[in-house]
Amino acid sequence: YLTFLLGTEMFGLGILGIKEIIEYRAPTDVPMMPPALRGVINLRGAVVPVVDLQQRFGRNASAITKRSCIVIVEIAHGQTHQVLGLLVDAVNEVLEIAPDA
Numbered sequence: 080y081l082t083f084l085l086g087t088e089m090f091g092l093g094i095l096g097i098k099e100i101i102e103y104r105a106p107t108d109v110p111m112m113p114p115a116l117r118g119v120i121n122l123r124g125a126v127v128p129v130v131d132l133q134q135r136f137g138r139n140a141s142a143i144t145k146r147s148c149i150v151i152v153e154i155a156h157g158q159t160h161q162v163l164g165l166l167v168d169a170v171n172e173v174l175e176i177a178p179d180a
Contacts, residue, residue, distance in 0.1 A: 080174050083150065083167040085133050085141070091174065096152045098162065100170055103147040114140070117166055122151065129164040141166055 080091035081100075106118030106129040115134040119126050129149055133141040141147065146169040154161045 080176055081150070082171040082174055084169040084171065085136070085167060086138065089171065090132075091176070092150065092152070092165075094173060096154065098151045098153055101149050101151060101164075103143060103149055103166070106164075120149070120164060122162075122164075125162060127151065127162050127164050129166055131166045133166075133168075141168055144168070 081094055081097055082089055082091050084090075101122070104120060106120050108118045109116065109128075112118075115131050117129045117131050119128050121127075131141050133139060147166065148170055149164040149166055150170065152163055152165060154163060
């Protein structure tokens with residue numbers, strides 16, 4: 080699992096769906112989108128939406144700091160695959176967690 084911070088809380092995300100972690104760069108605004116969608120970035124020619132996980136979880140928007148980054152994930156929905164950027168406050172480390180834990 081990749082562990083990351085949202086505010087002062089630590090979360091984990093299964094490593095298999097993670098494509099890469101990139102330094103934060105300001106996304107381009109998209110009109111009439113929900114507040115949690117910060118905008119889109121161009122990632123090697125692909126348009127990738129960036130979601131602020133703090134806002135998506137019903138909290139205040141993430142403050143951008145030098146530790147902020149975007150975790151690029153690929154989500155499968157049936158036969159469709161969507162690449163998405165998740166704005167997090169900081170990435171910590173990769174942990175191995177036993178399935179029965």
